[in-house]
Amino acid sequence: MRRFRYLAAVFGALLVAGGGASAAPMPAQSWSAGWAVPDSAPLPASVDNGSAKGFRNDTIRQVIRVDAGGPQVRVRLSNRYGTTPLRLTGASIGYAGKAGAVTDPRPLTFGGSRSAVLPEGARLRSDPATIPVHPLDSLTVNLYFAGATGPATNHPEARATGYRAKGDHTADTGVSAFTDRGTSWYFLDGVDVRTAGQRAAVVPFGDSITDGTNSTVDADNRYPDELAERLRAAGSTDTVLNSGLSGNRVLHDSPCFGERALARFGRDVLDRPGVRSTIILEGINDIGASAQASECLLPNTRVTARQLIAGYQRLIHAARARGITVLGATLLPFQGADYYSPQGELVRERVNDWIRHSGAYDAVADFDRVMRDPAHPGKLNPAYDSGDALHPNDRGYRVMAGAIDLGKL
Template identity: 55%
Template sequence: MKKIAAVLLAAVLGAVLTPVASAHPGWAATWTASPQELTDAFGPNWGSQGFDNHTVRQVVRISGGGPAVRVRLSNAHGSTPLRVAGATVARSAEGAAVRPGSVRHLTFGGHRSTTVRTGGELVSDVAFLPVEPLQRVTVTLYLAGKTGPATGHLFADATSYRASGDHRADTSAAAFGEQSESWFYLSGVETVDRTPRRDVVVAFGDSITEGAGSTVDGDNRYPDELAERLRGTKNVVNAGIGGNRVLNDSACFGEKGTARFARDALGQPDVRTVILLEGINDIGFSNFPIDCAKPDPVVTAAELVAGYRTLIRQAHAKGVRVVGATLLPYKGALYYTEAGEAVRDEVNTWIRTSGEFDAVVDFDRATADPADPDALLPAYDSGDKLHPNDAGYRAMAHAIDLSVL
């Protein structure tokens, strides 16, 4: 009966339930995490070994609401097929707890268990769970067997929970005694869009988009703050990866922007606009001696501009607009140099004046110290001279002219 009901609802909504992510009208991205290979380079991580008879519970704040949801799982970096014994979605309570009466068992092609192919992704059937804008939603995965190394998202700036055994339907947090600040396998939540308008905004970039330096579990990243400004009118999803670059892959910071853009930005259902903020790591990493960041060549402004043009062409070919964001000040950061500052200045001048973006947001000027424009305003600095704090991310969101979205 549940399978029949799901099919009937899908027909009414004009949605097509398929085992791959699509931009089909009827669904809109409301939360995302760009998948990457997980590593122990920055400390032990559950994902490097994977899971075995574990339940993983992950809490996310969605940007837009709707009468039903579906969930996207990624095995993009897996070396074997991923067997999911069961999964649920629910409205969040405190910590790992969920609200009684809100738990919905997810199905995949009508079945509660599923397998995600090696290198692939899978979207669940519709789940009858009405959600509101800016609501927290909990997705729980039961992984009964050995998964091997997991696909996930390393720096979540949010708490995930783990329990031994099958606790996918628990409303209590009692079994979830372990915590992590990464996400695992969960790469998207989508809501039914009853009046499709292609108005999802994707924030694409590195750790500054991802939210490094913001309060853990505070939902104070700049895309979160932007979602609050746009509440109920446009969804905002975060496609940032800490350490990510436009032009070079690395073992710990994900695929280069020009390679992952089609999946992480243009592949989001109902995407209309991308805010592009990336390049400071391209400039700085040649002065940042960390093995997993290699290759780390010196990058010129001309090379970065060529990368931006590649992304703009990819977006325009899909009918998606690109808002170019200037690179934030970083004087005093670990990898700052005067030569790198000259490249940043040249790149920012091109972003502001080239006319090649559909619009521009000047995060540089919004966050700079008037007394030293090459540095972050101290009130906006998280402490490393590179990443904003909560107030800085709020200032970034308020620097965006909503009409350009």
């Protein structure tokens, strides 16, 4: 595995207003993670989202919602899975408007330059951009690549509309030039916000149910989004960093769904700044994969409850070693899903029993209890089912967020 490198300019000290002995002291300023996303390798051709080919003479417009407020932001980019240096010609950031429009776009710089080069396997952090944001504001990031990018590091399941235009349109406020649409994020790694003091972070870690699959596109109704809104309503300043990766498994890598949880937990949870707690919801894909032999689910090795529990214990140990509180989430019902099997249901029940009663976690979020059909406990409640017997709808994701005891975070 390549070792990541941060390429960053060295910034001077913050200016502090003068005024003699009567001047009020300025609050300490810190950089807090306002948004983050797990990245993944380019998808195979059979399920490609454009990541295998990459981009050339394209502007990519991407919308994200930040979970911290402050006077400045800086954007983090990733070329983790690139096979060649990534040459960024220009970039900008502005406030997200309706249907892809942007208000007040302003240039992003990197070490004082409008362009930048990310070696393969590297990450890059922009200079601070003065763009005041409030918690839960939506921002638009435009990236222009004059030359070929090669295969694109990406997050396939954004649940947010992205836009692509030929040529440099980083300064555009309108969307007319952006004739292509998609629902993936490319090259984005995160957004930091300058805050008055370090904000603690809660990191929901999981698969497509954490990623928000089948939630309404552009509505920010994933369960981590709903959790962020609950925390804000309760007066908390903690940020929520969604670390869900659709199709992800605890024990096995996938050509479509990224590295296994055991391999990515370090960079997607432990290495995020200011992490206070994590909510682990993974395992249903490990269980279901043994019932299917599709390209994306290989290897479809049958897993046991004991193997999954051993994987959870490794994640718990790694988090505890960093002083991070660990919540275990029970696996949702999945009877009726494409990869359901009676044998898999037995594994799910045994895993859930261990999550509830082992005492291994600091606390439990019992999603199974609140999401199951009272008349058929092996199935999702029809009121919360998006239609595939596996993923919740918007209402279901809201119920999940409501099942988390905020005091345990």
